[in-house]
Amino acid sequence: MNLKELSQALELSQTTVSRALNGYPEVSAETRSRVEEMARKLGYAPNQQARRLATGRSMSIGHVIPRSLHEMMNPVFMEFIAGAGETYSRHGYDMIISVVEDHNVEAAYREIASKKKTDAVMVHGPRSSDERPALLKELGLPFLIHGRVPGLEHATSWIDVNNGRAFERATNLLLDLGHRRIALLNGLEDMDFAARRRAGFDKAHHDRGLQTIPELLRAADMTEPYGADSALEMLKSPEPPTAFMVSSMITAIGVARAIGLCGLKIGRDISVITHDDALSFLPNCGDVPIFTCTRSSVRDAGSRAAQLLIEKILPNPDTIVSEHLEAELIIGQSTGPLPTQA
Amino acid sequence: MNLKELSQALELSQTTVSRALNGYPEVSAETRSRVEEMARKLGYAPNQQARRLATGRSMSIGHVIPRSLHEMMNPVFMEFIAGAGETYSRHGYDMIISVVEDHNVEAAYREIASKKKTDAVMVHGPRSSDERPALLKELGLPFLIHGRVPGLEHATSWIDVNNGRAFERATNLLLDLGHRRIALLNGLEDMDFAARRRAGFDKAHHDRGLQTIPELLRAADMTEPYGADSALEMLKSPEPPTAFMVSSMITAIGVARAIGLCGLKIGRDISVITHDDALSFLPNCGDVPIFTCTRSSVRDAGSRAAQLLIEKILPNPDTIVSEHLEAELIIGQSTGPLPTQA
C-alpha cells in the first residue's frame, strides 16, 4: 500500500493525500478525516526511504561509539542510549549506532556526512583533548556532546553533569567528617569527566589548605577488580586511607569487597563515597542507600540530550545550547566520622 | 557531489559509473579504475536514501528493545550490540535500535515492516512463551533470535548458549565436591535462558537421585542487592546452603558481599559458581579467576548472530539456521570441597 494506491482509492490526488496526512493547513477538515480514515483502514504507512529522499532529511540520529570508549563505559552508555532512544521514538527519529575501532571514528563520521545517513550525531565520552568537535564542524554535521570538551564550552552544544562540583561537595563531606587521608579511585583522567572530578577533589582540599596524597590517587578503567585491588593495596600500606572517593558504583563494589577482606566495616572503619549513575541493574536506593553517593541519572541525561538535539539544534544548527545537570549528594550507609585512633 | 555530477566529470553515463562503482562485471577494467579514481578524487559517496529507495533494501538491521527487558539486561545487551555492531559495519549494514515500552513492541515491529525501515530484526531475550516469532512471520520480517523460544526450535532461526548443559555441568561440579545444599539464584524464570538453567540444575540433581531444596531456589531480576539479600537471608537460616549457583556476575558479587558480611570466606566456607557473560567491565579472568564460572562471551554471540543474519538469512529469508554456543566451565577461587562439619 503506497501513496498512489491510497489516493486512487480515495479518488484524490497524491498531493492532497500527502498534505492531509502531514497536517498541512490548506486541506479541508472533511477531506482530511476521510483520508485519515482510509489510510488507517488500508494500513497505509509512508515508505521511510522515499520520504527521506524527497525531504533530504533522514529522520535519524547517529551515535558513533569508539570501541575503546565503550569498553568501559558500556553500562553507562547503554543507559544513556535507553533514555535517548525513548525520546527519539517520541519524535519519530531513529537511532543509528555504529560501533567502530578508534582509528575508524573519523571515517565513520565522514561516511555519515557524505552519505547523508543521519541528520545529527551525539558525541560520547569527550576527552580533555578531543578532535571530534572540529571534525564535525568541518563536516557540517550538527552535534551535541554528552560531556564537555575543555576550551570549547562556549563553542559547542553539550549537556553534562557538574562533575567538579559534585566531587567537591562529596570531598567536603568527608573532610567535615574529619577524614584527612582520602583516596581517589578515578576514571582515566584523559576523559574530561574524570579530570573534572579530580579538580573538584583537589579544590575541596586546597580550599582548606590541605594537600591531596599522591599515593592515594589512582586513575584507571572503572572495573570491579580495579577497586578491589587498589583498595586492598592501600589498606595494607603503612599509612592507609580512612576514606575513598570512587568514580563508579562498580569500582565501589570492589572497594567494599576489599574492605570486607581486610576485616573492616564500611561506613564505620572506612568511609566510601561513589558516583552513582543510577543504573537500573545497580540500584543504590532504599531508605538508606548502601553507598553514600553523588547521583545523577545518566538515563535522564540521555533523554534530555535527545530532546535538546531534536528541538533546539536540528531546527537551527547554529544554535549553541548547554545544560548542566546537578548531581545529588545522597547520604547512605558507607560514610561516617573518622574513627578515633585505637 | 552526486552520481550525475560524477558521470559528467567523467563524460560517462550514470549507468556506467554506477556499474563501475558497484562491481558489475560488464564494465571494462580501464573504465572502472578511471571511475574509481575520480570518485575518490571528488569525494563521491552514494546517497544512502536514494540507494535504499532504488534497491528496496534499507541496508540496516533493527533491534527492538522492550523497556522491561533492557532494564535488567542492559549490560548484557550492550555487549551483544557491540559485537553485532562491528559485524554490521563490516558488511555495510546500519544498526537501528528502538527502545520502546512493552506494550508498543508489536507496534514497533509493524512500523518497521510497513515503513520498510530495516531488512531484518534481531530478537532479544525470548520468554518461555513469546509472541514475537509469530508476529514477525506474519509481517514477513526476517529475524534471528538471541536465545530460543520453546517449541519453535526448528521453526525459527536462533543462536543460543547451551544454558541447560552449562548449569548441569556446573551443578555436577558442586555435587562432586560434596555439596548437597545448593542454592540457585536464577534470573526470572519466564525468560527462556533462566528456565533452561533451572532445568540443567534440576537434572544434575535428579540424575543422582537427589532433590533440589525449594527454600534455596530464587528467581528475580539479576541485581547486586538481589544476590546480597538472598544470600544473607539463606546463610542466616537454620539450614544454610553450602554453595550457590548464580545466573549473573553482578548478582554473584552481591552473594560474595553477603558471604563477607557473615564472616565467611568464599571458596572455603561457601562455594559459588556464576554464569559469566564476559562483560568487559566485569573481568573475571587472570590465572585463577575470582569466580568459578560458566563463561560464554555475549559479545562473540552478538558478532556471530549478526553474521548469521546477514550471510544466511537475508539472502534467503526462508532458511532456518540455529547455532549452539557451549559455555566453558572455568575453575576459579570461589569453589572448594564441602567443608567438614565443625
Added chain:
DNA sequence: TTGAAAGCGTTACCAT
C-alpha cells in the same frame, strides 16, 4: 481547496 508534474539520487531494464 485541489491537482499536475517536477524533482530527490540511485538502480536496473532494455537497447545498442
Added chain:
DNA sequence: ATGGTAACGCTTTCAA
C-alpha cells in the same frame, strides 16, 4: 562495454 530511461514513493512548487 556503454548508454537511455523508466522506475522507486514521496514531497513540494506552481497552477488552477
